[in-house]
Amino acid sequence: MRWLWIVWLGCIVPTVAHASASAAxxxxxxxxxxxxxxxxxxxxxxxxxxxxxxxxxxxxxxxxxxxxxxxxxxxxxxxxxxxxxxxxxxxxxxxxxxxxxxxxxxxxxxxxxxxxxxxxxxxxxxxxxxxxxxxxxxxxxxxxxxxxxxxxxxxxxxxxxxxxxxxxxxxxxxxxxxxxxxxxLAYEQGFIVVKNWTWLLGLYFSSALFNLLLFAFLRDKIHLWYGAYVFFITLFLMMEDGLDGLLLPQATYGLGWQLGQYSLLLLALGCGVRIMAIFLRLRQGWPRLYRLSWVLSGLAAGYALGYALLAQPLLRADAAGHRLAWLNAGREALLWGILGASVFILAAVWSQGRAPHRRLAALYGLTYLFFFGGSVNFLLNRTGLVNIHLVDPNALAWGLALELFTLSALLTGRFRHTLRQNAELRVRQLRERELAGRRLIMAQEEEREALARELHDALAPSLTALHLAWQGRQVRQALAEAPAVLADTHEQTEALLRQVRHDVRTLSQGMLPTLHGEPPPLPEAVGLLTETLSLADTGPRVHCYCDAATATLPMPVQQAAYRMVAELLHNALRHAQAAEVWVDVRRLPNSLRLVVSDNGRGFDPQAELARRGGLGLRGVRARAGYLRGHVQVQSQLGHGASIIVEIPV
The missing domain is CATH 2.60.40.2380 (Immunoglobulin-like)
Structure with a gap:
C-alpha cells in the first residue's frame, strides 16, 4: 500500500503548491x-x-x-x-x-x-x-x-x-x-546573431576600412573624418550592449569608459559635423556656417577631453555627485545642441543656397535623417521622456546602418566626381605644360635667330674682309721681302682664318637653316646641315637619311627636331673622335624618331648621367621633355655611341 500513498502525495502536493501560489x-x-x-x-x-x-x-x-x-x-x-x-x-x-x-x-x-x-x-x-x-x-x-x-x-x-x-x-x-x-547562458550564446550585431558590426567596420582606403588614394579629408565617425559611434554602440567587455582588452576597455560612453557619441557628432561641412562645401560659399561647424566640432572634442579629466576628481570631491550631475547635464545639452545645429546648417544651405548647394543639402539631409531620428529616439529613451523600442538592438544602430548605406553611395558619387576633376586637372596641366614648352621653344628660336643673324650679317663679313685683306697684294709683297719664317706664319694664320670662317658659317647654318623667308622643311634643312658640316677638310664623314614624310609634320615639331639633330651632330663632331657619323630621321605611325650614331670613342652613359651630361645632351633632353618625348643613350667605351630621340606626334 506504500506505493499508493506515494502516488497520492505526488498528485496532491502540486495541487497544494498551486493553491499556495494562487494565494501569493x-x-x-x-x-x-x-x-x-x-x-x-x-x-x-x-x-x-x-x-x-x-x-x-x-x-x-x-x-x-x-x-x-x-x-x-x-x-x-x-x-x-x-x-x-x-x-x-x-x-x-x-x-x-x-x-x-x-x-x-x-x-x-x-x-x-x-x-x-x-x-x-x-x-x-x-x-x-x-x-x-x-x-x-x-x-x-x-x-x-x-x-x-x-x-x-x-x-x-x-x-x-x-x-x-x-x-x-x-x-x-x-x-x-x-x-x-x-x-x-543560452540567451547570451545567440545574442550577437539574434540582435543583428553580426552583420551590423561587419557593415560598420567594412565601411570605415573602405573610406580609409579611399583617403589613402585620394587624400580627401572627408574619408578620414568618415572613418573616425564610424569608429566612435561603433564603439559607443558596442558599449551600449556590453560587447566591448567581451571583445576588448582591459586597457582599451578602461580607457573607453574613462572617456565616457556619451563622450564617444559627442565625438562622433563632432566628426559628423566635419563630414557635413566638407560635403556641403561650406568653406567655399558659407564662411560663417563653416566657422560654426568648426566651433561645434571643437566643443565636442574639448568637452569629451574635459569630461575624461574632470569626472573622477569631481566624484571624489563631492560625495553626493552634484557637480558631476552638472557636468553630465552640460554634455547632454551639447549633444542636443550639435544635433539641432546640424539641422540648422542643412536648412540654411537648402533655403538660401543656389541649385547645386540645394541639391547637396537635400542629398545629405536624406542621409542625416536616419541618424538624426535614431539619435533622438535613443536620447529620449535615455532621459526617461519616452519608452519607445521599435527594433533590436536599438534605433540608433539601425539609423547608423541606413545612414552608412546612403552616405557610402553619396561618397562613391563624390569619388567619381573627384576622379573626373583629377582627370580634368591632369589635362589642364598637360595643356599648360605644352603651352609653356611652346613659349620656351619660341623664345629659344627667336634668340637663336637673332644670334645666327649676328653671326651671318656681322661677324662673317668681317672675317671675310680680314681673310681677303690678309691675302692682299701689299701683304704678299711684304712677305716676299721678309724672312721665310714670316711666310710660314702667314700660311698658318691664313689657314686659321679659313677655319674660323668655316666654323662661323657652320654655326649660323646649324642655328638657323635659312636666314631669309620661311624655314625649309625638315628633310631639306637636315640635308643642308649635313652638307655644310661635310665641307671641312678634316673631320668625320657624315651620312644622312631623312624621311620625306617628315615634311608634313607641324612646323614647330620640325624646328625642334632640327635643333636636336644639329646639337647631336655637333656633339659627335666635337667629342666622338669618329670617322663616320650617321643621321637617321624617320616618321613612324605615332612618333618621330631621330637617331644620331657614330663609330667614335664612346662613353659611359651611367657616368654621363651621374654628372648630368654635357650642356648639349641636357638641352636635347629638356627639349624632348617639353614635347613629351624621351631620349635613349646607347654607348660603350671604345665602341661608339647612338642617341635615339622619340617624339610623339
Missing amino acids: PSDTLWLEASNAGPWNPYLSYCLDSRSQPNTGQRAATLWAAKRLQPVPPGRVLQAGFTQDRLWLRAVVVNTLPQRTRFVWSVYEFVDSATLFVQPRGQGLPRRTVSTSSHIIADQRPFPARAACLPFWLEANASAVLYLSLENQSGSLYIPTDITTTEDF
Missing part, C-alpha cells in the same frame, strides 16, 4: 527553467542618496518606510539622469524541484551593483555578491557581458531580493531580468 501576492516572480519578461510587474524601485550606507539594513529601512514604488510600465526601467543610488526589489519563488542557481542580470554599464538576499522575507537582507562594469567580462564574478549577480534558491523556496545600482556616468537606464544561469 501578484508581484511575486515564479522562477522557472526559462523566464521571460516583462519584468515591471514584479519589481519596485526607489532612489537613495549615495551618502547613505549600501547595506541590507538600509534596504529594509527603505522598504519599511514605503519608499519603494512600483516600476512604471514599459520595456526598460528609466530613472533619467541622476547621481543617486537605485534600489530594486523583487519577491521570487523557485518553482523547480531542485536547488537552482539563478542570476539577476543588468544589461547596462554600472559603476557598482550589489545583491542582497532575504530568505523567505525574514530577517535582514544579507549581502550575497557585488560586481562592477569597470572590469572586462572575464574578470567579473560571473563572466558575462552583462553585470550578473548569481544566487542560489532551494527547491520551492522563496526570497526577497534587493539590488543596489550606482552609475555616475549618465542616465539610469536599466534593462534587467532574473532567470536561471542555464537560460541566461
Whole structure:
C-alpha cells in the first residue's frame, strides 16, 4: 500500500503548491527553467542618496518606510539622469524541484551593483555578491557581458531580493531580468546573431576600412573624418550592449569608459559635423556656417577631453555627485545642441543656397535623417521622456546602418566626381605644360635667330674682309721681302682664318637653316646641315637619311627636331673622335624618331648621367621633355655611341 500513498502525495502536493501560489501576492516572480519578461510587474524601485550606507539594513529601512514604488510600465526601467543610488526589489519563488542557481542580470554599464538576499522575507537582507562594469567580462564574478549577480534558491523556496545600482556616468537606464544561469547562458550564446550585431558590426567596420582606403588614394579629408565617425559611434554602440567587455582588452576597455560612453557619441557628432561641412562645401560659399561647424566640432572634442579629466576628481570631491550631475547635464545639452545645429546648417544651405548647394543639402539631409531620428529616439529613451523600442538592438544602430548605406553611395558619387576633376586637372596641366614648352621653344628660336643673324650679317663679313685683306697684294709683297719664317706664319694664320670662317658659317647654318623667308622643311634643312658640316677638310664623314614624310609634320615639331639633330651632330663632331657619323630621321605611325650614331670613342652613359651630361645632351633632353618625348643613350667605351630621340606626334 506504500506505493499508493506515494502516488497520492505526488498528485496532491502540486495541487497544494498551486493553491499556495494562487494565494501569493501578484508581484511575486515564479522562477522557472526559462523566464521571460516583462519584468515591471514584479519589481519596485526607489532612489537613495549615495551618502547613505549600501547595506541590507538600509534596504529594509527603505522598504519599511514605503519608499519603494512600483516600476512604471514599459520595456526598460528609466530613472533619467541622476547621481543617486537605485534600489530594486523583487519577491521570487523557485518553482523547480531542485536547488537552482539563478542570476539577476543588468544589461547596462554600472559603476557598482550589489545583491542582497532575504530568505523567505525574514530577517535582514544579507549581502550575497557585488560586481562592477569597470572590469572586462572575464574578470567579473560571473563572466558575462552583462553585470550578473548569481544566487542560489532551494527547491520551492522563496526570497526577497534587493539590488543596489550606482552609475555616475549618465542616465539610469536599466534593462534587467532574473532567470536561471542555464537560460541566461543560452540567451547570451545567440545574442550577437539574434540582435543583428553580426552583420551590423561587419557593415560598420567594412565601411570605415573602405573610406580609409579611399583617403589613402585620394587624400580627401572627408574619408578620414568618415572613418573616425564610424569608429566612435561603433564603439559607443558596442558599449551600449556590453560587447566591448567581451571583445576588448582591459586597457582599451578602461580607457573607453574613462572617456565616457556619451563622450564617444559627442565625438562622433563632432566628426559628423566635419563630414557635413566638407560635403556641403561650406568653406567655399558659407564662411560663417563653416566657422560654426568648426566651433561645434571643437566643443565636442574639448568637452569629451574635459569630461575624461574632470569626472573622477569631481566624484571624489563631492560625495553626493552634484557637480558631476552638472557636468553630465552640460554634455547632454551639447549633444542636443550639435544635433539641432546640424539641422540648422542643412536648412540654411537648402533655403538660401543656389541649385547645386540645394541639391547637396537635400542629398545629405536624406542621409542625416536616419541618424538624426535614431539619435533622438535613443536620447529620449535615455532621459526617461519616452519608452519607445521599435527594433533590436536599438534605433540608433539601425539609423547608423541606413545612414552608412546612403552616405557610402553619396561618397562613391563624390569619388567619381573627384576622379573626373583629377582627370580634368591632369589635362589642364598637360595643356599648360605644352603651352609653356611652346613659349620656351619660341623664345629659344627667336634668340637663336637673332644670334645666327649676328653671326651671318656681322661677324662673317668681317672675317671675310680680314681673310681677303690678309691675302692682299701689299701683304704678299711684304712677305716676299721678309724672312721665310714670316711666310710660314702667314700660311698658318691664313689657314686659321679659313677655319674660323668655316666654323662661323657652320654655326649660323646649324642655328638657323635659312636666314631669309620661311624655314625649309625638315628633310631639306637636315640635308643642308649635313652638307655644310661635310665641307671641312678634316673631320668625320657624315651620312644622312631623312624621311620625306617628315615634311608634313607641324612646323614647330620640325624646328625642334632640327635643333636636336644639329646639337647631336655637333656633339659627335666635337667629342666622338669618329670617322663616320650617321643621321637617321624617320616618321613612324605615332612618333618621330631621330637617331644620331657614330663609330667614335664612346662613353659611359651611367657616368654621363651621374654628372648630368654635357650642356648639349641636357638641352636635347629638356627639349624632348617639353614635347613629351624621351631620349635613349646607347654607348660603350671604345665602341661608339647612338642617341635615339622619340617624339610623339
